[in-house]
Amino acid sequence: MTAFARASSQLPDRTLTWELRSVNHRFLEPHFRLPDALRGLEAPLRDLLRSRLARGKLDATLTLAETADECTLSLDLERLDAYLAACQQIAARLHDSAPLAPLDLLRMPGVVRTAAPDPEALAEAAQALFVTALASLEETRGREGESGG
Numbered sequence: 001m002t003a004f005a006r007a008s009s010q011l012p013d014r015t016l017t018w019e020l021r022s023v024n025h026r027f028l029e030p031h032f033r034l035p036d037a038l039r040g041l042e043a044p045l046r047d048l049l050r051s052r053l054a055r056g057k058l059d060a061t062l063t064l065a066e067t068a069d070e071c072t073l074s075l076d077l078e079r080l081d082a083y084l085a086a087c088q089q090i091a092a093r094l095h096d097s098a099p100l101a102p103l104d105l106l107r108m109p110g111v112v113r114t115a116a117p118d119p120e121a122l123a124e125a126a127q128a129l130f131v132t133a134l135a136s137l138e139e140t141r142g143r144e145g146e147s148g149g
Contacts, residue, residue, distance in 0.1 A: 005137035009129045013117060015065045016126055018133040022141065025057040033061040037119060038126055045130055052134060056141075060133075062126055066114070079110045 002024070008017040030049050032042050049058065083105055091097040106112055 003137050003140040005133045005140060007129050007133035007136060009125060010067075011117070011122075011125060013067055015067065016122075016129055017063045017065070018126075018129055019061045019063075020058060020133050020137045022053075022056040022058045022137060025055055028053055028055050029057045031057075031059050033059070035062065035064050037064075038062065038123060041123055041126060041130075044127065048127075048130070048134070052138065058137075060130070062130075064122075074113045076110055076113060079108075080105060083108050083111065 003022045005020045008015060030046055087100050
């Protein structure tokens with residue numbers, strides 16, 4: 001017996017999407033793929049799964065996508081200045097180095113910052129959406145069980 005569920009939610013600055021896939025299995029065997037910022041949710045989500053499902057191999061993936069028109073960028077000017085100074089020192093030693101492109105500096109770690117979401121609000125939204133996706137998965141599993149598939 002297999003089942004699939006997907007649930008999405010639009011927040012002001014990003015979209016959350018849960019995808020749940022389950023196949024028949026003797027025991028409950030959940031696997032989570034979570035963004036680093038939400039790794040702390042895994043234990044409570046496992047507990048929630050145990051309270052609702054008795055068996056099945058379940059893959060749960062949460063993706064976060066920033067809403068492009070709402071994305072707020074800022075520069076860490078101190079870090080940018082440090083990179084510029086280092087690049088100028090390197091250029092002085094090389095004598096015939098290529099000119100530095102602004103895009104090269106934007107790719108350096110920590111130069112560009114995006115507005116970070118409120119971690120608690122993000123975790124609450126992700127957990128609530130997981131409950132919605134899980135309900136949809138249970139419904140799909142129930143229908144498949146009734147049809148004998």
